[in-house]
Amino acid sequence: MTQINWSDKVNPVVRNLPPSGIRRFFDLVSEMKGVISLGVGEPDFVTPWHIREACIYSLEKGYTMYTSNWGLLELREAVAADVEGTYNIKYNPRDEILITVGVSEAMDLAMRVLLEPGDEVLIPEPSYVSYAPCTTLAGGVPVFIPTGMENGFRISAEQVQSLITPRTKVLLLCYPNNPTGAVMDREELLKIAEVAKQNDLMVVSDEIYDRLTYVGQHTCMASLPGMRDRTVLLNGFSKAYAMTGWRVGYAAGHPDIIGAMTKIHQYTMLCTSITAQMAAMEALKNGQPAMRHMVENYNRRRNLVVQAFRDMGLPCYEPGGAFYAFPQISATGLNCEEFAEELLKQEQVALVPGNAFGPSGEGFVRVSYAASLDDLSEAFRRIGRFVRRYGVRPKIISTPVQMANGQSA
Amino acid sequence: MGNITRQILDLLRENAKLTPEEIAVMLNIDVIEVRDLIKDLEDKKTILSYQTMINWGKVGREKVIALIEVRITPQRDVGFDAIAERIYRFPEVRSMHLMSGTYDLAIFVEGSSMKEIAHFVSTKLATIEGVVSTASYFVLKTYKQNGVILEDNEEDRRLMVSP
Numbered sequence: 001m002t003q004i005n006w007s008d009k010v011n012p013v014v015r016n017l018p019p020s021g022i023r024r025f026f027d028l029v030s031e032m033k034g035v036i037s038l039g040v041g042e043p044d045f046v047t048p049w050h051i052r053e054a055c056i057y058s059l060e061k062g063y064t065m066y067t068s069n070w071g072l073l074e075l076r077e078a079v080a081a082d083v084e085g086t087y088n089i090k091y092n093p094r095d096e097i098l099i100t101v102g103v104s105e106a107m108d109l110a111m112r113v114l115l116e117p118g119d120e121v122l123i124p125e126p127s128y129v130s131y132a133p134c135t136t137l138a139g140g141v142p143v144f145i146p147t148g149m150e151n152g153f154r155i156s157a158e159q160v161q162s163l164i165t166p167r168t169k170v171l172l173l174c175y176p177n178n179p180t181g182a183v184m185d186r187e188e189l190l191k192i193a194e195v196a197k198q199n200d201l202m203v204v205s206d207e208i209y210d211r212l213t214y215v216g217q218h219t220c221m222a223s224l225p226g227m228r229d230r231t232v233l234l235n236g237f238s239k240a241y242a243m244t245g246w247r248v249g250y251a252a253g254h255p256d257i258i259g260a261m262t263k264i265h266q267y268t269m270l271c272t273s274i275t276a277q278m279a280a281m282e283a284l285k286n287g288q289p290a291m292r293h294m295v296e297n298y299n300r301r302r303n304l305v306v307q308a309f310r311d312m313g314l315p316c317y318e319p320g321g322a323f324y325a326f327p328q329i330s331a332t333g334l335n336c337e338e339f340a341e342e343l344l345k346q347e348q349v350a351l352v353p354g355n356a357f358g359p360s361g362e363g364f365v366r367v368s369y370a371a372s373l374d375d376l377s378e379a380f381r382r383i384g385r386f387v388r389r390y391g392v393r394p395k396i397i398s399t400p401v402q403m404a405n406g407q408s409a
Numbered sequence: 410m411g412n413i414t415r416q417i418l419d420l421l422r423e424n425a426k427l428t429p430e431e432i433a434v435m436l437n438i439d440v441i442e443v444r445d446l447i448k449d450l451e452d453k454k455t456i457l458s459y460q461t462m463i464n465w466g467k468v469g470r471e472k473v474i475a476l477i478e479v480r481i482t483p484q485r486d487v488g489f490d491a492i493a494e495r496i497y498r499f500p501e502v503r504s505m506h507l508m509s510g511t512y513d514l515a516i517f518v519e520g521s522s523m524k525e526i527a528h529f530v531s532t533k534l535a536t537i538e539g540v541v542s543t544a545s546y547f548v549l550k551t552y553k554q555n556g557v558i559l560e561d562n563e564e565d566r567r568l569m570v571s572p
């Protein structure tokens with residue numbers, strides 16, 4: 001009998017999808033002991049207690065059933081009020097907002113709804129690992145917009161314009177950015193919006209880090225003139241409210257687009273877990289003080305991280321949002337994967353090689369400062385020792401940063 | 410109070426070991442300004458002291474703590490304050506508050522044994538002129554103090570690396 005090659009059964013589109021660059025590194029890390037991880041893409045805070053407690057209460061009350069495909073109307077109303085209050089954009093909670101299983105599902109739905117085979121999606125790079133695979137799986141073709149430290153990892157309207165072809169259908173935006181922490185200026189976004197309008201592009205805007213903006217004010221793409229219906233706005237609860245494991249997010253946009261997304265969602269997902277929706281409702285209702293507290297904490301650590309890398313002698317662009325720093329490590333003579341691997345082996349500090357997020361990430365590493373002050377300070381000590389071993393000279397420091405080993409702030 | 414002052418106080422309240430250098434970097438201001446502000450807060454007794462929270466049970470030196478509810482007779486001109494001072498000056502008194510409601514003073518007393526506290530209440534506290542009555546309640550277990558949970562089992566459960 002001939003041996004069956006089971007992998008031949010797998011759709012070639014899926015078979016040929018490259019594995020996430022993070023995966024290999026994850027396997028490496030999980031074999032080691034005593035590792036301090038700055039490689040985590042989620043808050044170090046657990047979900048605020050009032051949200052957890054509200055969820056427990058909802059379970060006690062027996063909220064264990066399906067909800068409307070769109071999500072609980074009360075939650076959609078709360079989302080609409082939140083978006084209007086923050087960005088002054090009105091969405092009708094009845095047919096312009098869909099509650100999804102995180103931004104992850106919303107991203108997949110948006111791509112599946114918008115793309116026809118061969119349609120091109122412009123994706124800034126480096127950026128979050130799911131964008132290109134979601135595009136490919138929906139039959140689209142990712143076209144990358146490279147960014148670099150010299151322009152603060154921002155894209156420009158000219159860049160967008162120069163990459164447009166007759167097949168370009170979607171412009172994907174993710175600001176504040178994972179992994180660089182870059183934020184966009186309003187002026188440039190206005191110009192990009194003009195390019196989108198002139199070329200009839202749809203914009204899918206992943207604004208999951210919007211509340212974690214430390215420099216200036218976040219500009220919501222959908223709030224720009226003429227962009228509301230052209231934008232599929234994606235946001236969620238994972239980052240702002242420290243609710244990654246709950247899996248709840250939303251998409252907002254024109255009813256025809258959101259309606260089409262809901263059609264797929266109703267057949268493939270039915271609805272987002274009611275328990276998570278209950279918790280999300282509590283987050284919007286009473287979560288502002290705890291969120292502000294977390295944001296304030298991230299901001300302070302952000303300053304420490306940037307300073308620490310600069311003191312070590314590694315250039316580090318100041319990230320304006322999210323909870324990542326993206327220092328340049330080429331001065332060590334190592335490429336980003338070697339750097340991450342050697343640092344892990346020699347000093348037991350985990351971070352993510354920049355090229356996991358796209359080729360422009362080569363020469364950089366992503367450092368998550370969603371970690372306690374204790375862990376950050378110990379990690380800096382180890383990284384400092386490591387880079388000195390590779391001949392990087394520390395900057396002459398006027399005010400030495402010595403972190404106390406007390407409890408984290 | 411300026412915003413910077415508030416932020417410095419917030420930071421020190423959470424972690425008194427933070428150095429002025431670290432605070433300066435975190436708040437993106439000059440270290441000299443931080444030093445000056447802290448000095449000023451100390452001079453004006455806004456910052457009263459820096460203490461360490463200790464879980465004494467872990468070193469086998471469990472303290473006995475009691476809440477004493479005290480009713481007192483207020484005095485002309487000074488109200489409750491004069492009697493209050495006579496009481497809070499005892500080192501056994503760890504914290505004390507004037508309360509609304511059915512009694513007047515809530516006093517937390519610390520000692521090495523129940524006997525020691527009982528002795529303090531009966532011989533010192535109850536005999537002060539103006540003290541009408543006392544009711545003592547011994548603490549059986551402390552779950553949380555000054556915002557810190559004593560046996561916190563919510564360790565970091567995140568994956569080591571995630572996108």
Ligand SMILES: Cc1ncc(COP(=O)(O)O)c(C=O)c1O
Nearest residue numbers: 102103104128178236238249572
């Ligand atoms: C830019 C970006 N978008 C989306 C997600 C996933 O979000 P969710 O938890 O809402 O699916 C992440 C998570 O790391 C992210 O960094």
